[in-house]
Amino acid sequence: MTGSEDRPSFRLAYVPGVTPDKWARIWNERLPDVPLTLTQVPAAGAEGVLLDGDADAGLVRLPVDRTRLSAIPLYTETTVVVIPKDHLVTAADEVAAEDLADEIVLHPLDDVLGWEERPPGRPALERPATTADAVELVAAGIGVLLMPLSLARLHHRKDLTYRTVTDAPQSGVALSWPEDAHTDRVEDFIGIVRGRTVNSTRGRQPDPAPARRKAAAGKQQSGKQQTGKQQTGGARRGGGTARKKSGSGGGRGKPRRR
The missing domain is CATH 3.40.190.10 (Periplasmic binding protein-like II)
Structure with a gap:
């Protein structure tokens, strides 16, 4: 899987009968800066479109050539x-x-x-x-x-x-892509069709920068709290000493005789 994408869009092929509308809507919500291009292709020509590089992934009918294409079965039709x-x-x-x-x-x-x-x-x-x-x-x-x-x-x-x-062969639908082209964008679409949440990092390496910034901010806040505790503790100790001196000098003596 590559770490970056050279193409500005994600090209998805789909065969007749398959409706990618729901997944396309979720893609546009999550990745508004990466246009999703949809292209309908004949069922018999879907493999060729993927292997020729004319699409990044496809919603195809099984079976596919598993020696050259990866595939995730999605559902089987009646x-x-x-x-x-x-x-x-x-x-x-x-x-x-x-x-x-x-x-x-x-x-x-x-x-x-x-x-x-x-x-x-x-x-x-x-x-x-x-x-x-x-x-x-x-x-x-x-x-x-x-x-x-x-x-x-x-x-x-x-x-x-x-x-x-009831007893006729059935057609399975799968998400497929070339074995040697499992990109981050493909993984994004896999997450969508599998129902992963937007915060899921499965299959992707999360950006470490936000975590580092959060950890640094936590340390800085912890240091401020520790300094505050030391200052507060010193003030409390000083106040205790002052009260002690005040108490020793202000004690009540014996009444004077007249």
Whole structure:
């Protein structure tokens, strides 16, 4: 981790479906002098953006190449099937993959679920180029589509709805950055996504100057207090001696005889 930053801003890439708004707001509150630049990139291209140095960190979909990229998993999304509102599947709150066995299940080229073989159901004659294209086909009654919940919300249409699929693969989202570029700014963003407080120094070396100034001020104050105690003690001892002399000279004698 480097001790200083050469770049005046922090560049964060994020894939479709991920919403960095909350973390961006916290960044702007804590680091107002370091602009945060947000760039949306395709899920399949996120690794290349990081490795090419076009972003300092990214909110990406797992898996990533862990030999060259560091990654902190953040959350795992629910998988849903997107269907027309009048589809029979809408009768249930959730479905299993086998419930889609008779359906044409679209499998876009930019799919992010990482099926080990292929999606359930019957394949379409051709794979749609993008998820957005596949959603259009669902609306046209061509088939159904499985995707992470955030993408279903991103591509929401009034004539479509979705249901949870209980046994489908799920998509994990992570904060990732190049192994050899773990900078202080990256650590700042890690702290934000992990919910660290603004005063947390985990992963960062705190500036020693404030601590030294505080310690010096404490010593100076302690010295003043000690001097004050000595002066007060001397005054008390002097006052005691004066009272003693006054007491010995002012004693009452025997009354005189007349």
